[in-house]
Amino acid sequence: MTPSNSNVIAFPGPVAGQGLIEPQPTPGGAALPSFDALSEEERAAYVAPIVRAAIGFAKRKGRRLDSLPPQLRVWLLALCDLGDPTALSVRAWLDGNPTIIDERTEEDRV
Structure with missing residues (x-):
């Protein structure tokens, strides 16, 4: 029998012995880490669980931003607002950016 917490995913966990990153107020009123x-x-340790979960949800429920749970979507978009390159790439992938998605087959590329 599997443990009862086997399917629990920790979002975003403490970073290097610290608690969650303290939000800083921005001119628009939103609090970003x-x-x-x-x-x-x-x-990288802070961004990785968010990106990993976003990719997992997109693979299971469809590659679009709406397939993410609301709180995960908020975290990903907050990272994009901060200019994190990994989060920006994942958002572009979810939005169907043709520069990231190359649906040609291997034979077509040659």
Whole structure:
């Protein structure tokens, strides 16, 4: 029998012994996490679970932004607002950006 928490996904977890990143108010009123205080590895550890879950939902429910659960969508778009390149690439993939999606077969590319 599997443990009762076997299908629980932790969103976004503590980074390097810290709690969640403290939100910083922006001129528009939205609170976004501050990445200035994090190292490159800590940023990657913060972004990875969000991106991993977004890709997983998109594969199961269809490749579009609407297939993500509302809170996951908010986190992904907040990372895009901060200019995170991984989140921007995933959002472009979800939106069907033709520069990222190449549906040609291997024979057509040669």
